[in-house]
Amino acid sequence: MxxxxxxxxxxxxxxxxxxxxxxxxxxxxxxxxxxxxxxxxxxxxxxxxxxxxxxxxxxxxxxxxxxxxxxxxxxxxxxxxxxxxxxxxxxxxxxxxxxxxxxxxxxxxxxxxxxxTYACPLDANAAHLSPDLEVRPLHPDEAGAFVAASSEGFAAQPNPRPLELLEVLARCALLRADSTAFVALTGGEIAGTAAVARLDLEAGPVAFLYIASTRPDFRGRGVQAALLRARLAHARQQGQQLAVLTTRVGNASSRNAERAGFRLAYTxxxxxxxx
Known part of the structure; x- marks a missing residue:
């Protein structure tokens, strides 16, 4: 615990x-x-x-x-x-x-x-992906599709941020050497996007999960849950023992995090x- x-x-x-x-x-x-x-x-x-x-x-x-x-x-x-x-x-x-x-x-x-702020010890997590979804790291030639899909998902949320900022945040994730971007696909089409960063702390490397987005037409299909599990599995394979993410209070990201094994550390x- x-x-x-x-x-x-x-x-x-x-x-x-x-x-x-x-x-x-x-x-x-x-x-x-x-x-x-x-x-x-x-x-x-x-x-x-x-x-x-x-x-x-x-x-x-x-x-x-x-x-x-x-x-x-x-x-x-x-x-x-x-x-x-x-x-x-x-x-x-x-x-x-x-x-x-x-x-x-x-x-x-x-x-x-x-x-x-949620935390999850990675030795307590196992990956079980939906058979309807393919989740994998982004291919180099998919950068434009990642930015478009990420921005589309965030733009459809209540009180969305400006589109320029959404695109900037997605491009920043792709530029970061410490980060791996992921896509969830169904029928060969991008349904959701996300990234995970390896942050090296004195206590050891930490996986920081961020920029998780689902395109509106694919909501309710377990896209974010699958992206969460895939990123946790990736971080565990890289030798990281702790994962962290932050959410707004009471939103779907909080519920998905708790289902994936995260526990609320503090507000x-x-x-x-x-x-």
Whole structure:
């Protein structure tokens, strides 16, 4: 049974920070004209990219992990984001140093949303794929199809992000040397897409599952469950012993993760201060 200690939470938050940093690095390759960068702050990492990309590529994670936070940290974040018309958005783990929450409250930050971090020990998982689906790593000549299918799936969700951002996120996944992209096919047609990154932490390599999308016409057929199991099997074969993913509270991704053997490690709160 997986128990969430502060050490495990630090490991998961470090994985999230490494993922965000890799996303920004890929964006710099994809859009070299953008002033995209990451900065260490308060034990975590702050990502600043194009304001048009919203909080997805403009937020702070792993804040206060293993380190005290001061008002100066928040003032630095406000000086970073506010001149670009961006709110400071801090994802706070409940295992962060107590000074983080106190500093956020003192500066008038408000809780606006929640996200869930799930973890799965890979020695406890076995792959059982649907006989109706073929799930495999993406072929090199399928990059365009991956981007189109990923964007189509996310665009059909409630309150979708802008299409340009969806395409950028898919292309970033394909540019990352640490990531393997997967497709689920039925009848030779792409039904869903996803990726998994190998993130090397001091405690050992972690599999970070992300950008899972199902095209609207193929929903309700177990596409995401199959993509989850295939990526877990891939990570296990690569010698990784722990997998992590994040979801919005109560959505289908949460249910699929729990069915695949993931357990909720903790719920993070997003604190916001607008310009």
């Amino acid at each position: 997986l128990l969430t200690s502060t050490d495990l939470a630090t490991q998961l938050e470090t994985a999230e920070a490494l993922h965000l940093e890799a996303q920004v690095q890929a964006l710099r390759t994809l859009r070299p004209q953008l002033p995209a960068r990451t900065l260490p702050v308060g034990g975590g990492i702050a990502a600043l990219t194009d304001p048009a990309y919203g909080r997805k590529l403009n937020h702070v994670c792993a804040f206060g992990m293993g380190q005290e936070v001061t008002e100066a940290d928040l003032l630095a974040l406000e000086a970073l984001y506010h001149p670009h018309g961006l709110a400071v958005e801090v994802d706070l783990c409940p295992h962060a140093h107590p000074t983080a929450l106190r500093a956020l409250a003192a500066r008038g930050y408000r809780a606006t949303s929640f996200s869930q 993070r709160t997003t604190f916001v201060r607008r310009p």
